Amino acid sequence: MFKIVKKRDLADVSKLMEVEAPLVARKAQPGQFIILRIHENGERIPLTIADSDKEKGTITIIFQEVGKTTKELGALEEGDSLRDFVGPLGQAMELPTSGRVIAVGGGVGIAPIYPKVKAFHQAGMEVISIIGARTADLLILEDEMRAVSKELHICTDDGTKGHHGFVSDILQGMLDDKSQKIDEIIAVGPLPMMRVVANQTKPYGIKTVVSLNPIMVDGTGMCGCCRVSVGGETKFTCVDGPVFDAHQVDFEELTRRGQMYLPEEKEALDKYKEECGCGGGNSEIG
Amino acid sequence: MKLDKDQIRQLRRMKEKHPMPEQAPEERIKNYNEVPFGYDAETAIKEANRCLQCKDAKCVEGCPVEVDIPAFIKLVAEGKFDEGIKKLKEKNSLPAVCGRVCPQESQCEALCLRGKKAEPVAIGRLERFLADYELAKGVETPPKPASTGKRVAIVGAGPAGLTAAGDLAKMGHEVVLFEAFHATGGVLRYGIPEFRLPKEKVLQREVDYIASLGVEIKTNVVIGKTLTVDELFEEEGFQAVFIGTGAGLPQFLNIPGENLNGVFSANEFLTRANLMKAYLFPEYDTPIKLGKKVAVVGAGNVAMDSARTSLRLGAEEVHIVYRRSDKEMPARAEEIEHAKEEGVVFNLLTNPVRIIGDENGWVTGMECIKMELGEPDDSGRARPIPIEGSEFVFDVDTIVIAIGQNPNPLIPQTTSGLKIGRWGTIEADEEGATSRPGVFAGGDIVTGAATVILAMGAGKVAARAMDKYLKAL
Numbered sequence: 001m002f003k004i005v006k007k008r009d010l011a012d013v014s015k016l017m018e019v020e021a022p023l024v025a026r027k028a029q030p031g032q033f034i035i036l037r038i039h040e041n042g043e044r045i046p047l048t049i050a051d052s053d054k055e056k057g058t059i060t061i062i063f064q065e066v067g068k069t070t071k072e073l074g075a076l077e078e079g080d081s082l083r084d085f086v087g088p089l090g091q092a093m094e095l096p097t098s099g100r101v102i103a104v105g106g107g108v109g110i111a112p113i114y115p116k117v118k119a120f121h122q123a124g125m126e127v128i129s130i131i132g133a134r135t136a137d138l139l140i141l142e143d144e145m146r147a148v149s150k151e152l153h154i155c156t157d158d159g160t161k162g163h164h165g166f167v168s169d170i171l172q173g174m175l176d177d178k179s180q181k182i183d184e185i186i187a188v189g190p191l192p193m194m195r196v197v198a199n200q201t202k203p204y205g206i207k208t209v210v211s212l213n214p215i216m217v218d219g220t221g222m223c224g225c226c227r228v229s230v231g232g233e234t235k236f237t238c239v240d241g242p243v244f245d246a247h248q249v250d251f252e253e254l255t256r257r258g259q260m261y262l263p264e265e266k267e268a269l270d271k272y273k274e275e276c277g278c279g280g281g282n283s284e285i286g
Numbered sequence: 287m288k289l290d291k292d293q294i295r296q297l298r299r300m301k302e303k304h305p306m307p308e309q310a311p312e313e314r315i316k317n318y319n320e321v322p323f324g325y326d327a328e329t330a331i332k333e334a335n336r337c338l339q340c341k342d343a344k345c346v347e348g349c350p351v352e353v354d355i356p357a358f359i360k361l362v363a364e365g366k367f368d369e370g371i372k373k374l375k376e377k378n379s380l381p382a383v384c385g386r387v388c389p390q391e392s393q394c395e396a397l398c399l400r401g402k403k404a405e406p407v408a409i410g411r412l413e414r415f416l417a418d419y420e421l422a423k424g425v426e427t428p429p430k431p432a433s434t435g436k437r438v439a440i441v442g443a444g445p446a447g448l449t450a451a452g453d454l455a456k457m458g459h460e461v462v463l464f465e466a467f468h469a470t471g472g473v474l475r476y477g478i479p480e481f482r483l484p485k486e487k488v489l490q491r492e493v494d495y496i497a498s499l500g501v502e503i504k505t506n507v508v509i510g511k512t513l514t515v516d517e518l519f520e521e522e523g524f525q526a527v528f529i530g531t532g533a534g535l536p537q538f539l540n541i542p543g544e545n546l547n548g549v550f551s552a553n554e555f556l557t558r559a560n561l562m563k564a565y566l567f568p569e570y571d572t573p574i575k576l577g578k579k580v581a582v583v584g585a586g587n588v589a590m591d592s593a594r595t596s597l598r599l600g601a602e603e604v605h606i607v608y609r610r611s612d613k614e615m616p617a618r619a620e621e622i623e624h625a626k627e628e629g630v631v632f633n634l635l636t637n638p639v640r641i642i643g644d645e646n647g648w649v650t651g652m653e654c655i656k657m658e659l660g661e662p663d664d665s666g667r668a669r670p671i672p673i674e675g676s677e678f679v680f681d682v683d684t685i686v687i688a689i690g691q692n693p694n695p696l697i698p699q700t701t702s703g704l705k706i707g708r709w710g711t712i713e714a715d716e717e718g719a720t721s722r723p724g725v726f727a728g729g730d731i732v733t734g735a736a737t738v739i740l741a742m743g744a745g746k747v748a749a750r751a752m753d754k755y756l757k758a759l
Contacts, residue, residue, distance in 0.1 A: 023507065023512050023513065024512060027511070027512060027513075037468055041563075041569065041570045041571060042571050043562065043570075043571035043572040044468075044562070044572075068571065069571060083468070084468040084505070084506050085506060086466070086468070086506040086507070086508060086512070087508075087511070087512065088511060088512070089508070089511060217554060217557055217558060217562065217572070218466075218467065218557060220466055220508055220511075220534070220694075220696065221534070221535060221694065221695070221696070222476075222534040222535070222536070222553055222557070222694070223536065223551060223553045223554035223557050224536045224538070224551040224553065224554055225550075225551075225554045227545055228545075229545060234538070234544070234545060239696075253545055253647070256547060256646065256647035257545065257547060257647075259547075260547045260575055261573055261575060264567065264568075264573035264575070265573075267568055268567075268568050268571060268573070271568050
């Protein structure tokens with residue numbers, strides 16, 4: 001069993017948890033993820049390692065309550081325990097030690113991009129961050145992101161905070177600003193956003209990476225459920241990724257594979273709501 | 287029950303095995319309960335009396351874990367079941383599993399003298415009978431041996447690892463068994479379906495028995511990620527390590543359309559169904575997407591398991607698609623028979639060349655080509671050759687690729703000093719010793735995908751070699 005030692009509400013449906021998992025904490029590196037299962041009947045879900053503390057032996061996860069499992073997870077409190085928690089899985093991301101990076105995090109992607117920005121920052125790179133959400137209430141980790149970024153730009157689709165529009169608007173301005181060299185761009189967020197960023201940066205020939213979050217079962221390369229075409233080759237996100245060259249990823253395939261279980265996800269969520277009597281909620285899937 | 291001399295004489299002439307009752311096909315495809323029911327005591331005693339008790343018993347040579355077959359059968363014949371199971375367990379720590387999934391027909395039973403003129407003695411059914419007898423009555427834990435003070439790590443709680451762990455614990459070593467998944471059993475848990483190997487009733491109880499021997503089980507630890515083999519030695523204080531991580535990497539066909547929605551590797555399909563219990567969705571959270579018409583590509587045991595699982599999940603039509611003929615099918619005869627009885631359709635000498643999808647990316651069909659058999663290839667089996675112009679489209683909406691698994695690369699990639707074979711296997715000698723002192727390996731990670739019992743045999747042999755190695759330290 002893996003104890004939840006800390007829980008914090010970040011926004012309406014975004015929660016942060018610190019979970020006791022000393023073996024995972026000892027090894028965790030930026031870019032990697034864990035798989036957890038809440039209880040005996042639960043499914044295995046992957047979540048990015050948002051932070052880790054070797055001394056305390058804890059792993060921080062951040063999630064948005066979008067489906068049955070994440071809602072159930074969000075209903076747990078400090079002191080409760082998770083049945084299973086395994087990791088660190090996937091490849092650690094490559095870390096250059098100098099240069100200028102633009103990090104683009106959208107919605108649910110702000111949580112997984114934070115540890116990467118932090119790692120870039122600690123490695124000595126200059127990081128310009130752009131974060132966005134549908135509305136101001138959904139923005140998370142603003143202070144944390146600011147602390148590890150040289151500049152932080154905020155956008156909301158509805159204009160309730162920062163730039164009224166998309167992250168890609170701000171990014172475009174930076175791409176067009178020839179006075180500032182960009183060494184790398186990292187984008188994490190909903191698939192449509194990552195796709196837009198990939199298409200946007202390609203003509204500029206700037207290295208762009210994305211961190212993918214497809215459906216997984218085992219997370220150790222055993223089932224191939226998370227397969228994705230990268231440069232025309234099939235890769236398993238769980239062992240080959242989750243970070244890939246954005247210009248090589250087949251986003252169309254990824255999008256439709258991600259929709260494979262939508263009816264079942266809805267069925268499970270409806271049943272859960274009926275049983276817990278907790279009613280509606282947000283259903284943005286990233 | 288006491289048999290008189292005449293009855294025994296008659297049984298020794300009886301040509302056929304005593305049949306094992308089983309669920310009718312039309313019933314069983316609607317449930318996940320085990321198909322065969324097993325012998326009752328009376329039938330077991332009768333069947334055991336068919337054994338001639340050969341002095342130079344060949345059957346034993348066919349058993350990878352060296353069970354003293356005539357001895358345990360004699361005890362069954364005499365109705366001494368408690369002694370019988372003890373005899374069996376001297377060599378085999380997982381008899382209820384082996385009695386169900388071993389290919390006895392190509393091992394012990396293939397060498398049975400009675401098999402020369404009639405059907406061999408039903409060794410597997412008798413093994414299962416004794417194991418089930420003990421499970422029903424309550425399993426006895428043998429007394430703990432004196433500790434040797436040596437620490438051994440076993441990586442992978444599948445058939446090889448469980449066997450090695452059990453044997454090493456019986457020898458007095460301190461054993462820790464690491465498993466990447468949240469549950470033990472390896473392929474016995476994620477691969478073999480409930481209707482062939484009940485998980486709670488049989489598998490879990492045999493794992494519990496291994497634990498009762500003093501083996502400490504740690505799930506959710508991925509060796510190669512959470513800890514490396516190097517760390518097991520340097521930081522965790524282990525003096526020897528056994529690697530039994532199996533063949534967990536699914537092979538695909540590498541044809542166009544394989545990433546369409548509705549195409550599964552057999553590993554994914556069976557893991558969802560078995561380990562994650564997707565057949566109980568939404569009571570269990572993991573779903574499985576299945577259409578009406580399923581094609582399973584391949585004809586090994588994994589393919590049969592996938593096909594029969596599809597029927598139970600409610601598929602209307604299930605097809606096996608295999609590029610060779612019925613003679614080359616690698617599955618056990620019993621599995622093929624069960625699949626046919628349940629209505630699985632066999633499309634032989636047929637090979638997929640392309641998977642076709644609709645505008646939303648869901649599978650709608652599979653283009654196949656007819657094959658004919660040529661000269662034998664490297665594997666000794668006839669090489670299938672495509673017949674030009676014989677392409678046709680098979681209308682299916684779900685495809686399961688069951689053409690084999692490769693060794694899991696995680697340990698080879700992260701362990702120093704291990705010699706790796708051409709196909710990603712770990713090289714080990716006949717005793718399981720690898721190129722790195724103190725590291726032993728066995729099962730599919732050494733041989734490539736094979737059988738449960740061969741993996742158990744490798745676990746047993748390696749345990750003996752490890753014991754020797756540890757004592758010499």
